[in-house]
Amino acid sequence: MNPFDIPLPVLLSQLMLGLVNGCFYAVLSLGLSVIFGLLNVINFAHGAFFMTGALVAWMGAQYLGLDYWAMLALAPLAAGLLGAALERGLLSRIYKLDHLYGLLLTLGLTLVIEGLGRSAYGVSGMPFDGPALLAGATRLPFMVLPNYRAWVVVASLAACTATWFAIERTRVGALLRAGTENARLVETFGVNVPLMVTLTYAFGAALAAFAGVLAAPITQVSPLMGQPMIVTVFAIVVIGGMGSIAGSVVTGLVLGVVEGLTKLWYPEASATVVFVIMALVLLARPNGLFGGSANK
Structure with a gap:
């Protein structure tokens, strides 16, 4: 598909979808990086x-x-x-x-x-209703923005920012880093x-x-909903740099958007684009884009 032929509302909607997925990637990879960076x-x-x-x-x-x-x-x-x-x-x-x-x-x-979960509930998807407060959508001049997806972006970024601040700018975070170096x-x-x-x-x-x-x-x-996520999240952590908090967040957000745009322009490659990027990054920078420096 020619990117110049895509209507602006469709492009922006896909960007929003990619950003929401990127927020999930960011929060998951952040937790993964915290555990690896501080606990190895x-x-x-x-x-x-x-x-x-x-x-x-x-x-x-x-x-x-x-x-x-x-x-x-x-x-x-x-x-x-x-x-x-x-x-x-x-x-x-x-x-x-x-x-x-x-x-x-x-x-x-x-x-x-x-x-255990599969034995109790099977593998079929079960619906979970979001809050009534965030139902519906907000009509913007260039797109219709689902309220819940906007909340996901805000909540995820807030969680990532708070975690980074706690580890990098507080006494507790300093003790954690020191404890892993010399307990x-x-x-x-x-x-x-x-x-x-x-x-x-x-x-x-x-x-x-x-x-x-x-x-x-x-x-x-x-x-089974965690299986496809964790493989992608591991690739994101490797791209950002193992143990790098900033690298995990930034890479998760960016690759979520890249994956969303790939689904729009070349859907067949959307499932592998993250792993192709991982291979290219490892060839150029084996320690990842951020080199694990965020929490050193």
Whole structure:
């Protein structure tokens, strides 16, 4: 399709769709980068936490009658508690081993979590209603903007900004970074480093669940909804630079838009464009575009 023949409303609508997907990528890759950058763990269970957030939100609405706003707070909390339990019970035992052990363990956890969800609810998508406050759309001079999608963009950017500020500009973030470099030194100042590590992993899991709740009204809830996301998110983290917080956010947003435009101009390539870009980036810059410098 010739890009100059595309009507402006269609182009802008596709840009908005790509930006919304990019926001999901940004929040997910941010949590993944926080866990890798501070804990040095390749967390393949991140997609399962994304699914857990959406599924817990659906369960809260279905069984307890809780609304969207309540589950936007409670579902990440539940996923964070699950993440803390898994970190203390399993991951804490393999930190001194090769990265491959962490990847295999979190991959196994993913299969267990998804298997439990599939056994309970099957694989069919289940609808989850968004808030009535954000129903409908706003008519702009150049396009019709769905209110909920606009909220997703605002909420995602706010979460990313707050996370970056907490890690890069606060005393807690400084202690986290110092604890991963020299845990014994930090412990001499009375800091409980194992607790900080557990809370960091729990926070990363909560970020993934937060993205899952945001996605639930747009994509139907399914125990398998995290599978396609996590593969793309890993590619985004590699492109931005493993452990780079700024790289994850910027790359996620940009590649979401690129993927959306590719669907418009050349749909057959939309599923692979991110991986083609990853291959090109690795050839030119093996450490990623941001080189992991954001949290050093």
